[in-house]
Amino acid sequence: MKLSLKLGLSFGLASGILTTLGLLVGLSYSTQSRLAVIGGILTIAVADALSDAFGMHLSKESESKNSGFYVWESAYSTFLAKFLFALTFVVPVILLDLKTAVIVSLAWGSFLLILASVYLAKRNKDNVLLVVAEHLLLGVFIVFCSYLIGKTVNNFFN
Numbered sequence: 001m002k003l004s005l006k007l008g009l010s011f012g013l014a015s016g017i018l019t020t021l022g023l024l025v026g027l028s029y030s031t032q033s034r035l036a037v038i039g040g041i042l043t044i045a046v047a048d049a050l051s052d053a054f055g056m057h058l059s060k061e062s063e064s065k066n067s068g069f070y071v072w073e074s075a076y077s078t079f080l081a082k083f084l085f086a087l088t089f090v091v092p093v094i095l096l097d098l099k100t101a102v103i104v105s106l107a108w109g110s111f112l113l114i115l116a117s118v119y120l121a122k123r124n125k126d127n128v129l130l131v132v133a134e135h136l137l138l139g140v141f142i143v144f145c146s147y148l149i150g151k152t153v154n155n156f157f158n
Contacts (some may be wrong), residue, residue, distance in 0.1 A: 004073035008056060012081025013116055016054050017141055020044050020086045021109045022146035025091070028102050029150030032158075037093050037101075045086035053079035085112070106143070113139050 001009075023040045027033070057075035060066045086109065092101040113135050121131035 002073065004060075004070045005077045007060075008053075008074045008077025008079075009081045010116070010120075011056060012049070012078045012083075013054065013085055013112070015078075016020050016044075016049070016082035016108045017112050018084030018142050019048060019082075020089045021143050023103060024089055024105055025102060025143050026146035026150035026153075028098050029147055032098065032155040034098050035103075036091060036095060037098065041086060041090050041093065049079045049082035049086065049098075052082050055074070109139070110136065 022042055023044055024037055027037045027040045031037070048079040053075040056078040057071055058069040060074045086100040089105050092108070095101075096104060101114055114132055117135040120126075121128040
């Protein structure tokens with residue numbers, strides 16, 4: 001796979017999973033509203049995916065050594081990965097009650113992060129357990145911060 005596509009895919013995957021999980025957990029604990037969570041996920045899938053793609057475009061463009069096609073491939077693959085991975089989190093929210101959907105989404109996001117981490121560790125000949133632990137720990141930290149924000153907003157405004 002081309003480097004530009006790998007960059008976009010890995011960035012989009014991580015951002016799609018962690019941004020969406022953070023939003024899902026934060027909104028579910030602050031609003032307890034399925035509608036708000038679905039709206040948030042769809043917003044992440046479109047607006048944040050486009051924003052991240054633009055950020056990738058600018059980042060790669062700032063490295064003057066990159067050609068225009070490389071820059072656009074990185075941006076396009078970032079958008080597509082983030083858009084698709086973020087959308088997968090809508091399914092449990094639509095099909096399940098919100099508390100169960102949060103648990104299922106956390107499991108799904110963890111599974112995806114573990115798969116990506118194992119792949120990267122093996123490809124780079126790194127210790128698989130250390131890479132998986134590092135990535136899951138960072139993911140837990142991000143989601144926990146979002147949980148705290150959601151609980152704080154709920155406590156402050158209710």
